[in-house]
Amino acid sequence: xxxxxxxxxxxxxxxxxxxxxxxxxxxxxxxxxxxxxxxxxxxxxxxxxxxxxxxxxxxxxxxxxxxxxxxxxxxxxxxxxxxxxxxxxxxxxxxxxxxxxxxxxxxxxxxxxxxxxxxxxxxxxxxxxxxxxxxxxxxxxxxxxxxxxxxxxxxxxxxxxxxxxxxxxxxxxxxxxxxxxxxxxxxxxxxxxxxxxxxxxxxxx
Numbered sequence: 001x002x003x004x005x006x007x008x009x010x011x012x013x014x015x016x017x018x019x020x021x022x023x024x025x026x027x028x029x030x031x032x033x034x035x036x037x038x039x040x041x042x043x044x045x046x047x048x049x050x051x052x053x054x055x056x057x058x059x060x061x062x063x064x065x066x067x068x069x070x071x072x073x074x075x076x077x078x079x080x081x082x083x084x085x086x087x088x089x090x091x092x093x094x095x096x097x098x099x100x101x102x103x104x105x106x107x108x109x110x111x112x113x114x115x116x117x118x119x120x121x122x123x124x125x126x127x128x129x130x131x132x133x134x135x136x137x138x139x140x141x142x143x144x145x146x147x148x149x150x151x152x153x154x155x156x157x158x159x160x161x162x163x164x165x166x167x168x169x170x171x172x173x174x175x176x177x178x179x180x181x182x183x184x185x186x187x188x189x190x191x192x193x194x195x196x197x198x199x200x201x202x203x204x205x
Contacts, residue, residue: 001098001099001123001124001145002050002051002095002096002097002098002099003048003049003050003051003097003098003099003100003101003119004050004051004052004053004092004095004097004099004100004101004147005043005049005051005052005053005100005101005103005115006053006054006055006085006088006089006092006100006101006102006103007036007039007040007043007052007053007054007055007070007102007103007104007105008054008055008056008075008081008084008085008088008102008104008105009032009036009054009055009056009058009061009105010032010056010058011056011057011058011061011077012029012032012033012058012060012061013025013029013058015028015029015031015032016028016031016032016106016185016186018186018187019031019185019186019187019191022191031185032105032106033060033061033064035105035106035107035108035185036054036061036064036065036105037064037068038108038110039103039104039105039107039110040052040054040064040065040068040070041068042110042111042112042115043103043112043115044068044069044112045112046112046113046115046116046119047112047116047119048116048119048120049101049115049119050097051071051092051095051097052068052069052070052071053070053071053072053073053088053091053092054070054071054072054073055072055073055074055075055084055085055087055088056072056073056074056075056084057074057075057076057077057079062074071091073087073088073091075087075088081152081154081155082151082152082153082154082155085102085152085154086152089147089148089152092147093147093148097147098145098146098147099123099143099144099145099146099147100143100144100145100146100147101115101118101119101141101142101143101144102139102141102142102143102144102152102154103115103140103141104140104141104184106184106185106186107140107180107181107183107184108183108185108194109179109180109181109182109183109194110180110181111180113180114178114180114181115180117176117178118131118141118143118176118178118181119143121143121174121176122143122145122174123145124145125145126145126146126149126169126171127143127144127145127149127171127173127174128142128143128144128149128150128162128165128166128169128171128173128174129141129142129143129144129173129174129175129176130142130143130159130162130163130166130173130174130175130176131175131176131177131178131181131182132159132175132177132181132182133159133181133182133183133184134182134183136159137156137157137158137159137160138157138158138159138184139154139158139159139162140181140182140184141176141181142162149166149169149171150162150165150166150168150169150171151165153165
């Protein structure tokens with residue numbers, strides 16, 4: 001079975017706007033690029049990942065993705081996240097993917113080991129695996145076997161919406177609760193939490 005990992009990335013010029021109170025434009029762009037590199041490096045080291053794809057409309061993202069051996073999928077700038085992921089899903093299916101993992105590019109505690117553990121779930125049967133954010137409202141990883149099992153519902157309250165879609169498809173979703181997936185850097189308080197955990201000796205990578 002071939003597992004594709006898909007990482008959607010906004011144009012870096014528009015990334016992390018909710019951090020604008022504490023970070024300038026160039027700092028936010030650098031942070032986003034660094035987080036993407038960390039995500040791709042973690043996926044490369046993880047076991048069970050067949051192909052890695054990045055879907056974006058940004059030239060710098062394209063260069064970074066290709067430098068790390070990832071497939072780059074061009075997405076129109078005006079499109080939304082779910083539309084971008086549908087485009088990536090079709091590309092994966094055209095290349096005979098049998099499983100698909102959607103992973104955001106802003107998880108500073110992500111590790112190859114956590115990805116390997118999540119990828120081992122639901123293998124060999126129709127399944128939906130979800131990793132919620134620290135609030136229990138967002139979806140910070142979504143693993144589908146097969147790739148087209150449910151629609152994407154990223155956005156507000158996506159975790160609950162994905163649970164409902166799985167159950168409507170007759171699937172009992174599996175939940176992966178892990179610090180590696182829980183913290184995404186969206187708000188100033190997320191940066192503070194990351195700094196506190198680092199000071200206490202919790203690894204960021």
